Structures are given as C-alpha cells and as structure tokens.
Amino acid sequence: MGAPPEGVVLPDRDPVDEDLALAPPPGLGALFSGMLQVALSSFGGGLSAWSQRIVVEQRRWMSNEAFITGLTVARLFPGPNQINMAIYIGTRFRGLPGALVALAGMLLVPFTLLMLVGLAYFQLHGLPAVDRVLAGVVAAAAGMALSMGFKILHTYLSDRMALLLAAVTFLALTLAHVRLVPVVLVLGPLAMAWYWPRPGTTPSGPP
Amino acid sequence: MVPLIWLSPSTRLLAEAQACSPLPLSDLANLLRVIGEFLSLSLFSLGGGNTLLAEYHHLSVDQFCWLSNAQFADLYALAEAAPGPSSMIVGLLGLGAAQREGPFWALLSAYGAECAILLPSTLLMVVACLSWQRFRDSPWRVSFERGLGPITLGILFAVGLKILHTADTNPPGVVVSLVVCALMLRTRISPLWFMAVAGVLGGFGVINR
Numbered sequence: 001m002g003a004p005p006e007g008v009v010l011p012d013r014d015p016v017d018e019d020l021a022l023a024p025p026p027g028l029g030a031l032f033s034g035m036l037q038v039a040l041s042s043f044g045g046g047l048s049a050w051s052q053r054i055v056v057e058q059r060r061w062m063s064n065e066a067f068i069t070g071l072t073v074a075r076l077f078p079g080p081n082q083i084n085m086a087i088y089i090g091t092r093f094r095g096l097p098g099a100l101v102a103l104a105g106m107l108l109v110p111f112t113l114l115m116l117v118g119l120a121y122f123q124l125h126g127l128p129a130v131d132r133v134l135a136g137v138v139a140a141a142a143g144m145a146l147s148m149g150f151k152i153l154h155t156y157l158s159d160r161m162a163l164l165l166a167a168v169t170f171l172a173l174t175l176a177h178v179r180l181v182p183v184v185l186v187l188g189p190l191a192m193a194w195y196w197p198r199p200g201t202t203p204s205g206p207p
Numbered sequence: 208m209v210p211l212i213w214l215s216p217s218t219r220l221l222a223e224a225q226a227c228s229p230l231p232l233s234d235l236a237n238l239l240r241v242i243g244e245f246l247s248l249s250l251f252s253l254g255g256g257n258t259l260l261a262e263y264h265h266l267s268v269d270q271f272c273w274l275s276n277a278q279f280a281d282l283y284a285l286a287e288a289a290p291g292p293s294s295m296i297v298g299l300l301g302l303g304a305a306q307r308e309g310p311f312w313a314l315l316s317a318y319g320a321e322c323a324i325l326l327p328s329t330l331l332m333v334v335a336c337l338s339w340q341r342f343r344d345s346p347w348r349v350s351f352e353r354g355l356g357p358i359t360l361g362i363l364f365a366v367g368l369k370i371l372h373t374a375d376t377n378p379p380g381v382v383v384s385l386v387v388c389a390l391m392l393r394t395r396i397s398p399l400w401f402m403a404v405a406g407v408l409g410g411f412g413v414i415n416r
Contacts, residue, residue: 039291069339079328083329087332087336096333099333113289114299115298118317135376136409140406166360192350197349
C-alpha cells in the first residue's frame, strides 16, 4: 500500500490482533444494519472512528489492515470520504448491490432528519429570532470552512511545485472566476504529468 | 463520464442568458435540471467533497436563484451542524430549489439531488474497489494522488474564502470566524460548541449580518 493521502491522519487506535477470527461475510441485510448502526452511533461526531469500531472490532467483518486500505481508496477517489468508505465495505462483500445497500444504511436516517430540519428552516427562517441565531452559527461555520485549507497546508510546505499549483488554482478560482471543472481539467493533467513517477526515484508521497 | 461533463455548459449558457430570477417552476423540468447539474459535478468532488461548495453556491445562488446568499450560508451551517456526511448539503440545496412548489416537490428534489451527486462517484468507487489490487502501484494512481493534492489545497482555500464572503457578517462575526478557524486547527474541541456559542452571540445581536 502506498503512503496514505496527504493530510490524512490515520485513526490512532491499536492495531487489532490479526489472530482474531473474522466473522462470515455479511449479507445485504447485515450491511444495511451495520451501516445504520455506524450512522446512529456517530450522532455527535466521529463517523470514521465509529465505522472502524463497529466494522472491525464489533462485527469483525474485516481486518484493520483491510479497513485502512479502504480509507486510502476512499480518500483518493471523488466523493465524500465516509460515503466512499461505506461503498468500499459494501462492494467488498456484495459488489454493487452491497455498495448501494451500505450507502442507504449510512445515509437514510441522518439525511431524512436533516431534510425535515431543512423544511422547518424554510418555514421559519423569516422569523427575526431564528435569523439572528443563524447569523451567529453561520460565522462559526465560515471559520470551519476557512480552516479546511490550512489543515492540509503543512503537507505541501516543502514542495514548491505543489505550492505553485495550489496558488494558480486558488487565483484562477477567486480572481479570474474560472469555474472548478475547467480548472481541474486543465491543471489536473499538468500536475499529474509533473508528478509522474520517474524511474530511479522512489514513488513515495511529497516530502 | 465525459459526456456528463460536457452536457451541462449548454444548459448553463441558456440560464445565464436570462436575468437571474427564480426559475419558472414547471415541476418536472426543474427537478431534472437540479438532478442534471449535480450529476455533472459528482466526479469533481475531490478531497472529500467540500471542494464543491463554491460550485454549489454558484449554481444555487448566482445561476438559478434557488436561494439567497444568506440562505445558502444558513444551509451550509445546518449541514455542518448535522450528524452525518457533510455532503448532505446537496439535499438541502435540492430542497431549496423546489420549496416554493410545496413539501412534496421539495423532498423529491432533495432526494433526487443527493442521489445525483452521489451516483457517479459511487459507481467509480465500486469499480475502484474491485480493481484496486491491479492499479494501486500504477503510475496513474501515484501521479493522480500527488498531482491532485495541491489542486485540492488551492480549491479548499478558495472555498473557505467564498464561504466567509457568503456569510457576510459584521466585523465581530468575522473575528469569530477567524477565531473558530484557529481553534479548529489548534484544538480538538467539537465544532458543535463553536456553533452553539456563536449562535448565542448571534441571538444577543453581537454577530449580525
């Protein structure tokens, strides 16, 4: 397995004893209930940690190593990481149907609840009291959004080309108002060409 | 996947030619448009999905006028506060796109939008899982991972700035945003606390917009 993707903090849990016997592969019903359990347990946060606890430790569907490989794949490919992780787990045991069932298990309850909150929001957001509280919450949420870039910045500080690519991307999006899709379609291949593993160098992550 | 990418610019031009006012809401056409837009963005959700936030804003505020700036900021905050994957904001945008047509169309549009943003990336992820052994050491995998990382970094900074701009709060609000940003980086306090405290500050009128 290659180095974990940049900015990734692997869950700092003890590796599970590899001698522990794995459970038989789950069927579609078990996949759904397992992912539902992950979703419900994670109310209040820590989806990734809960996912590992339930899938690896409680239900013993896969080894910790297989789980961490899943995290790597989930973070590499487009799509929300937690969702991709559910897809990895579902696909591993039951292919595409497994992936869809795992996805449904993970999303159904939180998504439906959030949509009910959303319906309430569109009824109530005109109330001055609601709007005032939301103005505060929005300020905090903006701070959270602002922190996303800084969170992974340290990985690239010693790589000038990476900083240049990031800066060009940033300026294209903000100053030049180019849309995301063309930016990625132009800069993506250029960046991939630059980072194409050259023979004789170790294909590890950026320093 | 390529046709999906190139499908949308024509509908985009069409919409931009009109002045930005809420779309004339012929139910099914509106629903299909919502679904089409999110389908075509799905494969560009790099780095966990938050990279698409500025695109979501562009779609729902600038292009189709489903939402006001303030509503978009509110929905982003709701999605961040809610348990579960933060990509659920797409469902809220779908809800906003059709909420004038009543709860039935709003919910249909919400589920449709969420399925649309997830479907292409789900299919790709299934293929990736099934063939991971074959290409995990391939140069394509290595250069994709290393090359797209810096681009994701640039996108995330642009997204952060966009959301800050969209929040559009008074100076005390901006200070709170910056403090929250610093605390997110330096501490492991649950962000729910920041939102709760800031909500109280908003309730008392310290933060407003």
